Amino acid sequence: MGALTSVAPKASKPTWPIPPEGGWTADDLDRLPDLPPHTELIDGSLVFVRPQTLFHSRAVDYFTWQLESVAPENLEVVRQFTIDIDRQNRPEPDVVVVQGDVVEDPGQTRFPAESVVLAIEVVSEESVSRDRETKPLKYAQAKIPHYWRVENENGRAAVHTFELEPTTGAYTGTGIHRERMKLDVPFAVDLDLTLIRARRHKDQ
Template sequence: MGAQTSVAPKASASSWPVPPQGGWTADDLDRLPDLPPHTELIDGSLVFVRPQTIFHERATDYFKWQLQSLAPADFEVFRELTIDIDRQNRPEPEVVVVRGNVVEDANQTRFPVAAVILAIEVVSEDSVSRDRETKPLKYARAKIPHYWRVENEKGRAAVHAFELEPTTGTYTSVGIFRERMKTDVPFSVDLDLTQIRTRRATPQ
């Protein structure tokens, strides 16, 4: 029997949303039907996220729950909700710390950038340039006081922490943390980063 070949069906004209002149806007993320989960808006373009790794999932969970337990009462911590930076930029950090007075109802999907205290990005294979270059530049220009970038170093977490320098409007490094992260900003934390693992510990 001869080898069979298959031809992929042609995508219909409506398979992908066609951007309007000038690009998509922040409000469009809530209006467009059938967008993949965790779609972001960067410079008016839709950014789709690839399937994530175990490290990414565990790091996101770890910072969400640890910071939630340590944050002052007037702060709230969320994972994977978007930030309104401007009309053409609505990124979605893995974890965000916001002032509690902007939490309005259970159907809320985004926060005003002025209320954001800390944005955390967990770097994945397809987000390296966005998390190291594009997003910190936009976060700094939007005056988010603190930015943490979490890198996977052979299955272990390394946290690159940055603080906004008000005179220049840019981020300055406050340290790279491995195994333990102890800092007083934006509030006091003492984190055991060795708990973020790609594999569970084997019982002895």
């Protein structure tokens, strides 16, 4: 009788949802089971986000906290929350400033794009083309008046600011800010960008 040989079980492969004809819709993000956190919908396709860097996390925290402290009372600042642009586009800005009357209840999962005053994206290695090209185009088409893109320049933040040009419907660059960021729109801010890197040592 031959020796018994053990066969190692095959590693189970992750199963991803198969898109329907025409692609996924904005409503599907709330219905699909077991989606990874921060899944976005771009042009009917699901976009999965890799684990974020420490710089990314600190930058998102910084802008959330700082803008909450200076935003007018009629506006709300929310981190990493999806917005409805159209049936096939439901992106998730890293930080979003919206009209306060659309913040309805703790169970809501999205904001309408027309309520967005400012969208902020912190660029990651895997999101460069989306944050520099795809998302600004979508946000401009949705008539979001202000867009900020935060770049990591050797551990220091550089914030590229854009404003919607009404005659063209496209964004125009209004500045690149390093170390200090002082603006009057969409509301007055005066930010020390060096704290994004050194925030954990601010009391020393």
